[in-house]
Every structure is written in structure tokens, then in C-alpha cells.
Amino acid sequence: MRRVALVLIVSLVVGASAAFFAHAGVAREQSSQPAAAHLVSFESLPGLVPLRQPAVARQLVARPEPSTISIPRLHLKSRVFPSAELNRGPAWWPITGRPGGGDTVAIAGHRTTHTHPFYYLDRLRLGDAIYVTYHEHAYRYRVDHIHVFSATDLHIADAVGHERLLLSACTPRGSAAFRLVVEARPA
Numbered sequence: 001m002r003r004v005a006l007v008l009i010v011s012l013v014v015g016a017s018a019a020f021f022a023h024a025g026v027a028r029e030q031s032s033q034p035a036a037a038h039l040v041s042f043e044s045l046p047g048l049v050p051l052r053q054p055a056v057a058r059q060l061v062a063r064p065e066p067s068t069i070s071i072p073r074l075h076l077k078s079r080v081f082p083s084a085e086l087n088r089g090p091a092w093w094p095i096t097g098r099p100g101g102g103d104t105v106a107i108a109g110h111r112t113t114h115t116h117p118f119y120y121l122d123r124l125r126l127g128d129a130i131y132v133t134y135h136e137h138a139y140r141y142r143v144d145h146i147h148v149f150s151a152t153d154l155h156i157a158d159a160v161g162h163e164r165l166l167l168s169a170c171t172p173r174g175s176a177a178f179r180l181v182v183e184a185r186p187a
Contacts, residue, residue, distance in 0.1 A: 067092075069107060070131040074120050080107055080132070087114040090167075096157050099132050099139040099165075106157040106166040107132075111173050111180075118169035121180055130165060130184050141165045141184035149179045156181055 067080040069090050083094040090109040097103030109118035130141040144164070148171060149156050156179065157166055163186055171180035 064135045065133070067135075068131075068133045071124070071128070072131075073124060073128045076117060078115075078117050080134075083108075086110070089115045090117050093157055093166075093168075096166075097159075097163070099134040100137060100163075102163045104157050104159050104164055104166060105132070106168065108168045111169045111171070118167065119173070121167060121169050121182060122171065124167075124182050129187065130167070130182075132165065140187040142187040143182055144185045145183040147181045147183065149181055151176055151179055153179070 068078065069080050070077045078089045081088045081091040083091050085091055086108060087110075090107050092098070093106035093108055096106040099105055109121070110116050111119050111121065124143050124146065126143050126146070128143045130143065132139045132141065147156075151170070156168070165184040165186075167182040167184070168179050170176045171178050
């Protein structure tokens with residue numbers, strides 16, 4: 001304990017003295033040497049060890065677990081990606097709602113390209129379960145309708161006044177002429 005107190009006192013004295021002499025030396029001398037040359041460093045004083053800086057406590061920011069989708073009939077378990085990352089797997093449609101919000105929730109996936117997560121989307125049947133986790137909450141949906149829409153129909157994900165989940169993919173496989181849309185309601 002005494003050694004720590006002694007080191008603190010010596011450090012304060014040396015630091016104050018170094019600053020005083022550096023300032024006084026600069027004021028008296030108009031030399032071409034920079035002011036930093038007058039400062040005393042810990043390395044130049046034998047036997048003194050600089051004190052460690054106090055550790056700054058980092059605030060841990062808990063990131064929510066990634067959203068996932070699970071469709072038992074298709075043996076599909078995957079992360080749900082942001083809309084710009086559709087090539088990595090199933091992705092949220094931009095501007096649609098999210099589970100638990102009481103609005104239309106839409107997830108798109110490829111059938112034949114990239115990771116082709118919705119390759120067998122046409123095998124879903126009425127009543128099949130779909131599970132989506134979002135912000136660490138699990139939501140269960142049941143398939144209610146299966147539709148095929150034109151690729152030019154831009155209103156398939158409009159709000160309808162209640163929560164529903166839409167899974168969409170191009171159909172038939174290898175073509176982008178139509179969209180296979182599976183509609184599910186909260187169970």
C-alpha cells in the first residue's frame with residue numbers, strides 16, 4: 001500500500017515538475033528545439049513505472065438473436081435476412097410488418113438460385129405450421145391460403161387489417177413470370 005502511495009506521489013511531482021520546467025524553458029528560451037524536447041518521460045527516470053490507465057467499463061449492448069423461419073413439412077430451418085440480402089436466404093420484404101405487429105408480414109425466398117430455401121414451397125398444405133422467431137419471440141402460423149399471382153401484381157402484401165404471414169417465391173421453378181404466395185395466419 002505504501003509503495004502504491006509513493007509511486008502516486010512521485011508520479012504527481014514528476015509530472016507537475018516536468019510540465020513546469022517545460023513551460024518555463026519554452027518561455028525563457030527561443031531555441032529551435034521543440035517544446036516536447038524539454039518534457040521528462042517515464043522511460044528516462046530509472047525505477048519509475050507508469051501507472052496503468054483505469055479500465056473503462058464497456059457497456060455490453062445485447063444484440064437480439066437473428067430472426068429465423070422454420071417450416072417442419074419442408075424440413076426448412078433458416079435465418080431470415082434483411083431484404084437486401086435475399087441471395088443469402090429467406091429475406092423480409094421491405095416496408096412490410098414484422099411478427100407480433102398485427103400487420104402483413106412478408107418473407108421472400110428463391111426456389112432455384114442461390115440457397116433456394118423455398119424450392120419446395122409448393123408442397124405446403126392448408127393447416128401446415130410455420131414458425132418465425134423475431135426479437136427472441138416465437139410466432140406460430142398456420143397455412144390458410146395458397147395463391148399464384150402475376151409477377152406484376154405489386155399489391156399482394158398490402159395491409160388487410162389483421163396479421164398474416166406471406167411466403168413468396170417465383171413460380172414455376174426457373175421462371176419469374178408468376179409468384180407463388182403462401183398465406184398463413186397466427187395460430
